[in-house]
Amino acid sequence: MLTDLQTKMQKSIAALKSDLATIRTGRANSALLDHIRVNYYGSDVPVSQVGSISVPEPRMLMITPWEKSILGDLEKAILKSDLGLNPSNDGEVIRIILPELNEDRRKEFVKQVKAAGEKTKVSLRNIRRDANDAIKKQMKDDGLPEDEAKRQQDQIQKVTDKFVAETDQVIEHKETDILTV
Structure with a gap:
């Protein structure tokens, strides 16, 4: 018992x-994106299942999608989230710069x-x-x-x-x- x-x-x-x-601190953490879901071939999946998430700098997240066609949907999902982040899409990867709190x-x-x-x-x-x-x-x-x-x-x-x-x-x-x- x-x-x-x-x-x-x-x-x-x-x-x-x-x-x-999923709650932000002063530095980037890939877990911030855990609750964000992306429409991928008709079903909503977590960001981590459509690409790799890396932290190249203390205040930056970078998402490299497995397929380039998902970049637009990925960007929209991040914008719609309650995190208030602005992703930048360069056609290859999505970079998210976390502003100072x-x-x-x-x-x-x-x-x-x-x-x-x-x-x-x-x-x-x-x-x-x-x-x-x-x-x-x-x-x-x-x-x-x-x-x-x-x-x-x-x-x-x-x-x-x-x-x-x-x-x-x-x-x-x-x-x-x-x-x-």
Whole structure:
């Protein structure tokens, strides 16, 4: 039961890290483009599946598509995204220069990070609640002794506290990345 609980909580932390990777910091990161989807032969696919993404300079992303015919669609998808980036298409590759983040924009990103962290903490608490409910059900149905149930609930709380602390560390690290000029 505890391994199942830990697995679910690790998935929540992994989802948080994935979400945070798409939030900009001061330097270029190919994960910024992970949630952008391009129309490719009638289906929407991630940018990483239509070309290679590289970071030639600290504030530049370069996308080299597998097929030159996709350049226009790729450029449109980046323009439509919520990232506010302006790609430049030279007929061979797409270059995206990331502008410097001003202080207001950085604070906005920090708010997004904190909101994502709070969402993860809620998820962790829901997982804890489900585990505690399973113990209560076990007490009622299978006659689990009360002291054993209390011991298991204490273990669940310790695991939850560990993952909440890990969430706080991940958030703090991302905030530091964003606020570092």
